[in-house]
Amino acid sequence: MKAVLTDIDDTLTLHGRLPAIAYQALEDLRAAGLVVIPITGRPAGWCDHIARMWPVDGIVGENGAFYFRYDDKARKMLRVYGQPAEERRANSEKLGKIGARILADFPGTAIASDQAYREIDIAIDFCEDVPALPLATAERIRQAFEGEGAVAKVSSIHVNAWFGRHDKLTMSKRLLQERFGIDTESERRHIVYAGDSPNDAPMFAFFPNSVGVANIKPYKEIMAHLPRYVTEAEGGEGFAELAKALLEARHG
Structure with missing residues (x-):
């Protein structure tokens, strides 16, 4: 190895x-x-x-x-x-708007507590610092981001979403x-x-x-x-x- x-x-x-x-x-x-x-x-x-x-x-x-x-x-x-800096800034702005809609559509979720230290993606907390929501809810959040054209992945604590390959x-x-x-x-x-x-x-x-x-x-x-x-x-x-x-x- x-x-x-x-x-x-x-x-x-x-x-x-x-x-x-x-x-x-x-x-x-x-x-x-x-x-x-x-x-x-x-x-x-x-x-x-x-x-x-x-x-x-x-x-x-x-x-x-x-x-x-x-x-x-x-x-x-x-x-x-x-990604270059300008593209990162534009994508972050778009993700912020989508994230606000996600929070409204999925009660009990929150923007991840580490979001202030992120540069590219957005993280929706469904398990870390909020009462745990079902994994099925995380999957629906992922699908909602993908419906907006973003890439989204489910981890053990967050749904992370971003624009880019x-x-x-x-x-x-x-x-x-x-x-x-x-x-x-x-x-x-x-x-x-x-x-x-x-x-x-x-x-x-x-x-x-x-x-x-x-x-x-x-x-x-x-x-x-x-x-x-x-x-x-x-x-x-x-x-x-x-x-x-x-x-x-x-x-x-």
Whole structure:
């Protein structure tokens, strides 16, 4: 294996927190020489912090809208976006108007509490900081965004929507190629992807060595593509289980 890509929410986290065992797993994987990259729907503001302070080699954020990589030697943050700034601003304005209608049409939802730190997409909270709504409601919200011409994905906590062709897989390929010389088309079998929810399905489909943490099981009926493997434990404990298996195999 050359790289480990992983979702964050409910894959590295457990019940909304990042457990020490998951953080240690990131450190151990990186120390073993693997490229470690979180792939998340979380906002640019969070991604800046993660790229700087976590034991990772970069991060793909807002469902593939950009990647950030911090150069420790130069003490400089590299930010690469899929859209120019003017296009991002225009799309954000359109999404804000659609989001206001979504909130009115789906009582009990809210704009995600991390929206202030987003640059490209909009996130509708149906489970994180509001009383949990059924997954069927999240699916209807996704369909409503798509009816407006946006791309929308359901995670374990949010419905994320954006305008543009970017996605997690496209930007992950770009980051791996541009910064690490890893061609995902020819080397996909040397990359592991870990996730937990429907918006991870394209990654599960592309990477043969895909892993779902145990809390993916409730989503299996609505996912087009399932992971090849599933851990025994949930969330960050499941990720640590995966890391242990990879490191044991790597060291014989």
